[in-house]
Amino acid sequence: MMPPLGNEELKLATSVVVTAQQMQAVEAAIFAAGMPIAALMEKVAGKITRWIVQHFPRDRTPRVGIIVGPGHNGGDALVVARELHHRGYQILLWCPFDHVKDLTSQHQAYGDYLGLRSTRTVDELSCCDLIIDGGFGLGLARPLTGDLAAGIRTLNTGTVPVVSIDLPSGLDSNTGEVLGIAVQATHTLCLGLWKLGLLQDRAQPWVGQCHLIPFDVPLTALQPVLLDQPPPCCLTATAAIARLPLPRSPIAHKYTVGHALLIAGSRQYAGAALLAAQGAIASGVGMLTIVVPESLRLMVVSHLPDALVIGAAETPSGAIAALPAEWDWDRYDVVACGPGLTADAATVVDAVVQSDRPLVLDADGLNYLAQDDPEGRLSTRSAPTLLTPHVGEFRRLFPQHWQTAESPSGAASQAAIAANCTIVLKGAMSAIAHADGQLWFNTASSPALARGGSGDVLTGLVMGIAAQLAPIAVTDTMMLDAAIAAVWWHAQTGRAIAAQNTDLGCPASRLAQQLPRVLAQQLNRAHASRSQAESVSG
Secondary structure, three states: OOOOOOOHHHHHHHOEEEOHHHHHHHHHHHHHOOOOHHHHHHHHHHHHHHHHHHHOOOOOOOEEEEEEOOOHHHHHHHHHHHHHHHOOOEEEEEOOOOOOOHHHHHHHHHHHHHOOEEEOOHHHHHHOOEEEEEOOOOOOOOOOOHHHHHHHHHHHOOOOOEEEEOOOOOEOOOOOOEOOOOOOOOEEEEEOOEEHHHHOHHHHHHHOEEEEEOOOOOHHHHHHHHOOOOOOEEOOHHHHHHOOOOOOOOOOOOOOOOEEEEEOOOOOOHHHHHHHHHHHHHOOOOEEEEEEEHHHHHHHHHHOOOOEEEEEOEOOOOOEOOOOOOOOHHHOOEEEEOOOOOHHHHHHHHHHHHOOOOEEEOOHHHHHHOOOOHHHHHHOOOOOEEEOOEHHHHHHHOHHHHHHOOOHHHHHHHHHHHHOOEEEEEOOOOEEEOOOOOEEEOOOOOHHHOOOOHHHHHHHHHHHHHHHHOOOOOOOOHHHHHHHHHHHHHHHHHHHHHHHHOOOOOOHHHHHHHHHHHHHHHHHHHHHHHHHHHHHHO
16 A cells, blocks of 8 residues: 655645546545535536536626536536526536436436426537537447437537537547547546546547546545556655755856756757757756867857757767767766767667766657667666657657556656656647656647647756756656656646747747746746735745
8 A cells, every 4th residue: 555645745636647547536535424416416516516616607608508428427517507507698408318326317307397498409519609418428329320420520510619518418428439430529527546548648639638636535535546656646846846946056157067968969950969968957957068070169159059069970970979088087977969960870879878967859869769679778868767758759659558558648658667667658638657657748848839849848858857867866667757848838838939929939949938937927926926825824
């Protein structure tokens, strides 16, 4: 069994990610302890109702259509319907089922008593201002068929916003796969704890914006479900900020706050080296050394006066051919290698992998590693390693895990354990997997980051953070800590830029420039929240 959760982990109950089976076990424990099912349904539906009223006020969305499923998801929807009715909304129910569970049937009967209008066809829902999907939630295991499937197909072609309760109907709660057809939600209100399926990239076109609606899961109900495994968690500002190299010692100097080495760039991809270096500089690292092909050295110096730039011998194609003679690895706390190198720099990547330095590999560093037993080479390294692949790179690196795992995040977790490394599987919901089994999801990202060079900035940022952590102590979780901080910081910056400039206005160069400003805003916000909480508790 896991040890009791401490104070920091009191927030764990709203960041833990569970499977359908784990959530069902948590709910069973709550009911066995005496919580009536009907009482929990009322509590949850009350929270959903308040969210609906806040985000879809009656003066703008007076007509609400509600899909009612046969189980307790449908019961939740009926309680929401009742409460919205009492607040003056016009309610239209669609329940394409002849038989429903007893509790759902009771709420259905009371809705009839209140005069809530029902329809037997889905077409009328298209006249509503909002649709609430209470069809199927947790644990659906078979494809949707019949009238419900046909109705969902019709609704998905419309423009009415849809709010799904717990999960969009038709979505597998563990894998995020669509079971035949699924509701294409505008918002999904995930109940109690985060569901694993909602955090998979494949689910995002159906989930829309995902929001957690906590209902105070007792830690005593959660602990037995987690057993001795580290639970998957969602990144939070608290978790990320706690892993940043802050505050600095008042007597810090450039040699005590990390020396990072970036090996990057080629004549063909000079920009990758610049962007990765800008990410490292934004991290606050004390010293940055960059190795680039000699033909790029003066250009890089002119753009990056903050860094020490070393020109290396290059191949006829303009790639780095070899590191300078008598290279001293001991000077550097962390090395990052890969952005813009091209395949012609294989000799250099090989030397980097054989070094005893903590290592971040990206882009062509990953492509080189994929050629020959990446698990074997990484698992024998004496220092921590972090890989930052996108899905295509990951599939080339670890095809066996991709083929056997239920989900991409599951594949990343298997690979991290097998290769004894940390993996950032980049995507809409980036997953961070560690060799000890920890798995983290970044639920707050932005499609504005879908730009060339964004990953190079992330490589430099995570290298810079790791280099600042290394002088304190090179630990087994150093790369995990750096990844958690960097992925969150990188994503928050993308979101902030998109809020001002739209999803189209976040080029990688702007992303790197805005990193310090956005971090300052986040730190101020976190400080204000702590101060408010302390004031209330006092």
